[in-house]
Amino acid sequence: MRTILKILFRIQTDTHCLEDATFKLPPYLIGYLRVVFILRNKYALKSRTILNQEDFMEALDPKRDSFQREATELRLGQVKIRQEVELVMVDLPEDQAEPLFERGFLPGCRICPVRTSPAGDPIVEVDGSLMALRRETANCLCVRTLSDL
Amino acid sequence: MNPLDEIEHSEKTSGNTDEIPLVALAGPPNSGKTTLFNRLTGLRQKVANYPGVTVEKHIGEVRSGGQVLADLVDLPGIHGFSARTLDEKITKEVLEGQVDGVKKPDAVIMVTDSTRLENQLMLVEQVLELNLPTLLVLNMSDELKDRGGSVNATALAERLGVQVVWTNGRTGEGTEEITEYISQLKRGNSTQSKVSDVLKDSSQSRTLPVLERFSKRKKAVKEVVSQVDFVPPKPSAISGHLDSLVLHKIWGPMIFFAVVILVFQSIFTWAVPLMDGIQFLIEVSGSWISGVLADTWFRSLLIDGIWAGVGSVVVFLPQILILFLFIGILEDSGYMARAAVIADRVMYRIGLQGRAFLPLLSGYACAVPAILSARTIEDDRDRLATIFVTPFMTCSARLPVYVLLIAAFIPNEAFLGSFLSQRTVALILLYALGIIAAVITAFILKRTLLKAESSTFLMELPPYRLPSLQTLGLRLLDRGRIFLTRVGKIIFTVTIILWFLTQFPRTEFGAPQDIEQSALGQIGHVIEPVIAPLGFDWRIGIGLVTSLAAREVIVGTLGTIYGIETADEESLDLQSALQESLSFPAAMGLLVFFAFALQCMSTVATVKRETGGWKWASFQFLYMLALGYFGAFLAFRLF
Ligand SMILES: Nc1nc2c(ncn2[C@@H]2O[C@H](COP(=O)(O)OP(=O)(O)OP(=O)(O)O)[C@@H](O)[C@H]2O)c(=O)[nH]1
Ligand SMILES: [Mg+2]
Numbered sequence: 031m032r033t034i035l036k037i038l039f040r041i042q043t044d045t046h047c048l049e050d051a052t053f054k055l056p057p058y059l060i061g062y063l064r065v066v067f068i069l070r071n072k073y074a075l076k077s078r079t080i081l082n083q084e085d086f087m088e089a090l091d092p093k094r095d096s097f098q099r100e101a102t103e104l105r106l107g108q109v110k111i112r113q114e115v116e117l118v119m120v121d122l123p124e125d126q127a128e129p130l131f132e133r134g135f136l137p138g139c140r141i142c143p144v145r146t147s148p149a150g151d152p153i154v155e156v157d158g159s160l161m162a163l164r165r166e167t168a169n170c171l172c173v174r175t176l177s178d179l
Numbered sequence: 180m181n182p183l184d185e186i187e188h189s190e191k192t193s194g195n196t197d198e199i200p201l202v203a204l205a206g207p208p209n210s211g212k213t214t215l216f217n218r219l220t221g222l223r224q225k226v227a228n229y230p231g232v233t234v235e236k237h238i239g240e241v242r243s244g245g246q247v248l249a250d251l252v253d254l255p256g257i258h259g260f261s262a263r264t265l266d267e268k269i270t271k272e273v274l275e276g277q278v279d280g281v282k283k284p285d286a287v288i289m290v291t292d293s294t295r296l297e298n299q300l301m302l303v304e305q306v307l308e309l310n311l312p313t314l315l316v317l318n319m320s321d322e323l324k325d326r327g328g329s330v331n332a333t334a335l336a337e338r339l340g341v342q343v344v345w346t347n348g349r350t351g352e353g354t355e356e357i358t359e360y361i362s363q364l365k366r367g368n369s370t371q372s373k374v375s376d377v378l379k380d381s382s383q384s385r386t387l388p389v390l391e392r393f394s395k396r397k398k399a400v401k402e403v404v405s406q407v408d409f410v411p412p413k414p415s416a417i418s419g420h421l422d423s424l425v426l427h428k429i430w431g432p433m434i435f436f437a438v439v440i441l442v443f444q445s446i447f448t449w450a451v452p453l454m455d456g457i458q459f460l461i462e463v464s465g466s467w468i469s470g471v472l473a474d475t476w477f478r479s480l481l482i483d484g485i486w487a488g489v490g491s492v493v494v495f496l497p498q499i500l501i502l503f504l505f506i507g508i509l510e511d512s513g514y515m516a517r518a519a520v521i522a523d524r525v526m527y528r529i530g531l532q533g534r535a536f537l538p539l540l541s542g543y544a545c546a547v548p549a550i551l552s553a554r555t556i557e558d559d560r561d562r563l564a565t566i567f568v569t570p571f572m573t574c575s576a577r578l579p580v581y582v583l584l585i586a587a588f589i590p591n592e593a594f595l596g597s598f599l600s601q602r603t604v605a606l607i608l609l610y611a612l613g614i615i616a617a618v619i620t621a622f623i624l625k626r627t628l629l630k631a632e633s634s635t636f637l638m639e640l641p642p643y644r645l646p647s648l649q650t651l652g653l654r655l656l657d658r659g660r661i662f663l664t665r666v667g668k669i670i671f672t673v674t675i676i677l678w679f680l681t682q683f684p685r686t687e688f689g690a691p692q693d694i695e696q697s698a699l700g701q702i703g704h705v706i707e708p709v710i711a712p713l714g715f716d717w718r719i720g721i722g723l724v725t726s727l728a729a730r731e732v733i734v735g736t737l738g739t740i741y742g743i744e745t746a747d748e749e750s751l752d753l754q755s756a757l758q759e760s761l762s763f764p765a766a767m768g769l770l771v772f773f774a775f776a777l778q779c780m781s782t783v784a785t786v787k788r789e790t791g792g793w794k795w796a797s798f799q800f801l802y803m804l805a806l807g808y809f810g811a812f813l814a815f816r817l818f
Contacts, residue, residue, distance in 0.1 A: 131393040132258035148431040149524035157298040160640040
């Protein structure tokens, strides 16, 4: 299990490590992971995820299975209006994530979508300020509903 | 170390004690820094309810009882010291004392919007790390109270180890305490802030990965906030109601277009009586002066040169002021931030983003402040693209040219019934031409030179606030002053130079009889071959050259040329003179040329400064010039 987690962690920084001989994975697993990560690269999770290894291990802890699914599946863009959620991670490269961090979009913070713009982009409340962002960005913010706690 | 250096060094430091201290105002955007700056210094800087209004540093003096206590520097609002954007860089560099001519601040006043304390305190650690005496200002105390929030300021002061004061920038409440703090600095018994360890663990936090650094900061801030009994205020109900209208799926865009139309309508209708008034004043004063003065070269310079040249431009003051009045109201009310959000999708398609809306709208008044306001765009490529296309917006300097040529060449006849006149339609088409060029240019740029995988758009929406009349008025005064100084400097100089060029070489009768023989005429003939394919003659050629300084100069120039040429005859007005020397297709070509070409040195200089070099400035200039030339050529052939 730990090896796989390690691989997963490596993959999020560098997809090429799949070929890395040291891991010695069975070929079908490599194939499967490939597909997963190609899809993942194609949609939303374009770039390097910002997560440290510990967080990552914790997120994938089998004991917290529901958390894990929530964490990777629910995106801020899908959250209904007035439903408060907690940010789990920001799935954007560093330079794009930093402005979000500066404005308070940090893992653990509460975000509440209050309305959408005429074009359908979310407007959310975070840290007491109203913030408009694009749905593309919102879809890179992994959140979980508070009821799951 | 050279002993001499040491002496000099010690002299400098000992001299510092009676020097006037420099105090910096720093804090997150839209927290009220500039409002307080104006309160404290009596100076008038632009204030608005839009994050990122101040994009340059401004310095003023704080006085008390006729004595200068300190120099105060107002800085652009920042979220952090990462210095990603140009205005953040300015703030960072001033605070760290890296700017030439500005010494390192002796103290920092950190202004925060107390209604969003948790958000605002994210910056405090970095400010405290500067190791300067710091005063923490809890601004917007009125809003915090009204919306039912509170915080224990004494506890906060204790916790952070800095002095804390409450202020209300709107009424000036609490500013005496800031002045008091500043005067203590002067006396030199300021207490170095003893910063608590939780917020300050500089050495290692620098090296941490970004996310961890922020998470750590956030944890510390959360702890502080909970310790000082911060009760966050309830969201403003009025803002919520307004937003559900302004950002409504159907009403939102309709309001947006109504606002844009209102702005343009007002420029063209409300400004007219004012412009007529100014025109009248110029004419009356001109003829009065020419009646008083004897017919000498001096009268000719004054009336034909200066009065005609400067007068033709001053007329446009009302239009500029009205446009800036609207932009001021939109910004200060908080609508501009919403407009940016509404515009974002369309802008995104083009290759720009919502924050480009403000520069583009300001571009209708003048490209120079518009380009400066592009600083708030975080994404470098987006910012460059915005700067690149902003001069395509029909700035007020183009108007004199458009109005003159349209009035001279397009009949004032009804178009499509009686709703619009042909002249209005022509003007609208010219505006549209600018927009189309901007859209296509941005589209191409973002797919070639400025290609980026993705960009982000983040916009804070401040609560709606009633625009303060005083702020608006002062801002207009400021704009008016800038415009008139510009007219004074550029147009005045150009017209005087022109006038002299028409007076040489001297003949036995004095000035050359025919302007074609003058130095100016000869210059015009040198240019003529280049512009002949466009149907322009040497007079227009001179106009094109002088209008490189500023577009509207061409009107004054032509005024000077034709004025002198026809001085002996029954004075022919500029319009009929133009009709004689310019064909209709060529006039259309000239209009198109002005719609595209970057005939404005101030803009080029601003772009050079903002993009950090000649590369973009010269590329932009040449691109727009080429577009103007070929556009004019096409128009000349097609009409
Ligand atoms: N209600 C209330 N409004 C305030 C107060 N102080 C400032 N404002 C308003 O807040 C808005 C922002 O003020 P500015 O002074 O432009 O803010 P700034 O910090 O200079 O902003 P940037 O230049 O963008 O960094 C304006 O609409 C002000 O009128 C206050 O104490 N109470
Ligand atoms: Mg300001």
